[in-house]
Amino acid sequence: MRIVANIIIASLVAIGLNACNQQPENNKEKESEAITYEKDKQASDQSMKSTTEDVPDSEYSFGTLPYQFDDLEPYIDHKTMRLHYGKHHKGYYKKFLNAIENSDAQGRSIIEILKNVSQYSNGLRNNGGGYYNHWLFWHSLTPESGQKPGELLSTAIDDAFGSFDAFKETFNSAAASQFGSGWAWLILSDEGNLVVTSTPNQDNPVMDVSKINGMPILALDVWEHAYYLKYNNKRTSYIENFWKLVDWGKVDQRYKKAINQQEIFTP
Numbered sequence: 001m002r003i004v005a006n007i008i009i010a011s012l013v014a015i016g017l018n019a020c021n022q023q024p025e026n027n028k029e030k031e032s033e034a035i036t037y038e039k040d041k042q043a044s045d046q047s048m049k050s051t052t053e054d055v056p057d058s059e060y061s062f063g064t065l066p067y068q069f070d071d072l073e074p075y076i077d078h079k080t081m082r083l084h085y086g087k088h089h090k091g092y093y094k095k096f097l098n099a100i101e102n103s104d105a106q107g108r109s110i111i112e113i114l115k116n117v118s119q120y121s122n123g124l125r126n127n128g129g130g131y132y133n134h135w136l137f138w139h140s141l142t143p144e145s146g147q148k149p150g151e152l153l154s155t156a157i158d159d160a161f162g163s164f165d166a167f168k169e170t171f172n173s174a175a176a177s178q179f180g181s182g183w184a185w186l187i188l189s190d191e192g193n194l195v196v197t198s199t200p201n202q203d204n205p206v207m208d209v210s211k212i213n214g215m216p217i218l219a220l221d222v223w224e225h226a227y228y229l230k231y232n233n234k235r236t237s238y239i240e241n242f243w244k245l246v247d248w249g250k251v252d253q254r255y256k257k258a259i260n261q262q263e264i265f266t267p
Ligand code: MN3
Pocket: 084, 088, 134, 221, 223, 225, 226
């Protein structure tokens, strides 16, 4: 009996010691996780800087992101952000600067250029669009998930679409059904109505070649480069998660500017 009791006591002591040992191990694990995350953040900050180091000085500013590459995780991942901003967007920007160099568009605002884009080369159309559209897209997103539109815009959305959910459904359908590469938009049309529309390639509703004209206040990039690394072919999942990231504060500001016919572009 005594032997059995001793074995039980020894086992209990061993379990107790083991539990004591595990505690600091867990803490260590947490600590190292925190350090890794902090290192990742630093790497992200540095890679953000390194992506803009070779941006040329120009009256047309490239603009910085209003958040870090990993801030939109888990909905938009670090790698997609780094490539999308640092390669795709920057690529359009640099090609836009080249295209404008030998054109009489030099010195005009980007909005003026887009409004008269049919007068210019395809290079200016594609890359001017890519430059403007991505700027608007980055400034349609925020890591502060779960925002709602302000009262003025919310009422206008209800008047135009019946309800916020009906608006979302219309927007989702425009984004999902845009064939191939393109964009989905919420715009204030030239007639003064809130309208959902989509455009192919890097076109946008500011352009005189667009089927509907107006000032975009919310943009969604549905090119595969915007989502393929994380979502593969599941464009609808990417669209659904987009709503968790919408910066309604900025969309509200753009709506107010649009109804006052103020130009919207400040990268
Ligand atoms: Mn893009």
